[in-house]
Amino acid sequence: VGAQLGRRQWAYAFALVTSLFFTWGFAYGLLDVLNAHFQTVFGISKLQSTLLQLAYFVTYFVWAPFAGIFMRRVGYKKGIHVGLGLYSLGAIFFWPSAKFEKYGGFVGSTFVIGCGLCTLEVAANSYISVLGTPQYAAARLNFSQGFQGIASFAGPLIAARWFFTGANATSLGTVQWVYLAVAGLGIFLNILFFFADLPEITEDALVAEIQDAGITDDQGPFWRQYRCVFGFVAQTAYVGAQVAVASFAVNFFVDQGVGIAPPKASQLFSFCQITFTIGRFVGVVALKFIDPAVLLAFYGVCCSMFCLLVSQLPGYGAVGSLFALFFFESICYPTIFTLGTKNLGVHTKTGSGLIVMGVGGGAWYPAAQGALADATYTRRSYLVPVSGYIAMTLYAV
Numbered sequence: 001v002g003a004q005l006g007r008r009q010w011a012y013a014f015a016l017v018t019s020l021f022f023t024w025g026f027a028y029g030l031l032d033v034l035n036a037h038f039q040t041v042f043g044i045s046k047l048q049s050t051l052l053q054l055a056y057f058v059t060y061f062v063w064a065p066f067a068g069i070f071m072r073r074v075g076y077k078k079g080i081h082v083g084l085g086l087y088s089l090g091a092i093f094f095w096p097s098a099k100f101e102k103y104g105g106f107v108g109s110t111f112v113i114g115c116g117l118c119t120l121e122v123a124a125n126s127y128i129s130v131l132g133t134p135q136y137a138a139a140r141l142n143f144s145q146g147f148q149g150i151a152s153f154a155g156p157l158i159a160a161r162w163f164f165t166g167a168n169a170t171s172l173g174t175v176q177w178v179y180l181a182v183a184g185l186g187i188f189l190n191i192l193f194f195f196a197d198l199p200e201i202t203e204d205a206l207v208a209e210i211q212d213a214g215i216t217d218d219q220g221p222f223w224r225q226y227r228c229v230f231g232f233v234a235q236t237a238y239v240g241a242q243v244a245v246a247s248f249a250v251n252f253f254v255d256q257g258v259g260i261a262p263p264k265a266s267q268l269f270s271f272c273q274i275t276f277t278i279g280r281f282v283g284v285v286a287l288k289f290i291d292p293a294v295l296l297a298f299y300g301v302c303c304s305m306f307c308l309l310v311s312q313l314p315g316y317g318a319v320g321s322l323f324a325l326f327f328f329e330s331i332c333y334p335t336i337f338t339l340g341t342k343n344l345g346v347h348t349k350t351g352s353g354l355i356v357m358g359v360g361g362g363a364w365y366p367a368a369q370g371a372l373a374d375a376t377y378t379r380r381s382y383l384v385p386v387s388g389y390i391a392m393t394l395y396a397v
Contacts, residue, residue, distance in 0.1 A: 009199060014131060016196055018144040020080065020124045023087065023185065024117040025148030029155020029273060030178070031056060031110070033266055036250040040262075041172060042103045046251060046378075047370035053247055055107045057239075057362030059114035060121075064360070067119040068353020075200045079123040080193055086116030088186030094179035098172035116186075118356060125337050126352035134342055138292040141334035142284045149277030149330070153270040228351040231340020234395035235358025238332050240365030241388025245307070245325065246272075247366040248378055252322065255378040258315050268319075272326040279330030287331070293396050296335045300393030302328040304386055311382040318379055332392060339396075361388070 035049040071079035090112030097105030128144045129137045158178060223229065249272060253265035260268065286295055306328065309321035337355050344351040365384065373381035 010131065013199055014128070016193070016198065017124050017127050017131075018147055019189065020120050021144050021148040022151040023084075023189065024120060025151030026155050027087070027113060027117060027182065028148075029152035029270075030158070032246045033155060033250060033269065034106075034175075035247055036262060036265075038103065038106070044103065045370070046248065046373045047367060050247060050366040050370045051107050052110050053243055053366040054363045055111040056114040057243065057360050059111060059360075060118045060357050061360035061363065063115045064118045064122055064353050064357040067122045068349055068356075071123060072349040076123045076127050077193065077198050077200065079119055081190060083116045083119030083123060084186050084190040084193070086119065087113055088116070088183045088190070090114075090116060091179045091183035091186065095176050098176040101172060118359065121359065122353050122356045125334070125356065126341065126348060129338055129341055129352075130348060136288075137342065138335050138338040139284050139287040141338055142280055142287060142331050145334045146277055146280040146284070149273060149280050153273030153277065155270075157267065157270045225344060225347055225351060227342070228340045228344060228347070228354060230395055231336055232354045232358045234392045235333070235336045235340070235355055236361035237388040237391035238336060238361070239359045240361030241303075241307070241385035242329055242333070243362030244365040244369040244385045245329075245382065248369060248373060248381065249322065251373070252378045252382070253319065256315055256319060258319075272323055275323050276326040276330050279327040283331035287335075292335050292339055296332060296339070297393055297396035299328045299332060300389055300396055303332070303389040304393065307382055307386045307389060311380055311386075336392065336395070
């Protein structure tokens with residue numbers, strides 16, 4: 001479909017939609033650090049702190065289907081406006097939650113942010129996937145998702161400077177201002193999209209394109225699109241594992257017994273996100289030469305192996321394994337997405353909504369890992385995510 005656009009129009013649309021990946025990358029990077037910060041401020045357990053992840057990721061189960069239906073009826077651009085609006089509204093709600101020191105308020109605000117971000121993911125992931133030839137859909141999406149990784153490591157760096165130092169370590173004042181800035185970013189992008197001439201890609205155009213190519217994958221009812229349905233299962237398992245790994249990274253570094261304090265742990269977590277981002281851009285190059293399913297299977301095996309090593313090795317051996325795990329996680333989400341939505345034609349927006357629903361796996365994996373961490377210790381709890389990586393590998397195979 002992207003081939004039907006002029007080069008300048010294609011580049012503008014691609015760049016503008018790619019900017020959305022930065023917004024949820026930044027929010028996600030802050031979310032994982034808030035776990036450790038709220039454990040200190042509110043005196044809650046690791047398991048209780050995962051209510052933030054539950055509130056954020058459960059929206060992908062309860063809201064993403066409606067987002068997909070909405071965009072199928074009114075288009076991608078209006079869906080982006082709704083997503084950015086909810087994102088900004090949820091960030092604004094952080095202000096009264098911090099002022100009155102209500103953990104429940106933060107959980108509710110995070111739910112609203114999650115509704116906005118899952119709407120943006122349905123729109124942006126599917127738009128980037130179809131904005132060009134199907135052959136390079138995985139490479140395009142991995143490139144755009146790379147900017148999510150850049151934003152993800154910015155979040156922990158800000159937290160290390162403002163959340164964990166001095167009096168800020170036991171207060172919520174800086175949380176108010178950081179999320180007010182997040183709301184401002186969302187409002188600015190919404191205004192930018194309002195005035196942007198963003199070309200709408202219809203499902204009729206997608207159907208015509210795949211029929212011209214002799215592809216008939218979209219024939220029959222949606223629930224017979226088995227690659228998409230099993231892609232949802234794989235995405236649920238993988239995202240659950242990824243979120244669990246990241247949610248307790250700060251606790252993991254502190255608990256390793258090698259003298260890592262919370263500010264340093266937050267910095268190390270940001271370096272993990274840098275490693276993740278580097279892996280994603282390396283993956284863009286690799287996907288030019290290697291079949292996406294083959295590369296996903298290899299990365300899945302590596303993720304499983306390094307996650308096991310994290311749970312078993314002591315000290316710096318486990319720390320190094322965690323960095324390697326972040327590297328091999330890099331291409332998994334966008335590659336599952338493009339494999340699951342490839343050549344869906346008339347089912348593209350519905351399929352995109354289903355695959356994005358898989359992000360809801362992040363709602364319960366952290367809770368399971370948090371319970372094991374409270375019962376044993378943080379390093380041992382990294383046995384929980386291994387199952388998610390194994391399920392993802394089976395899908396690729």
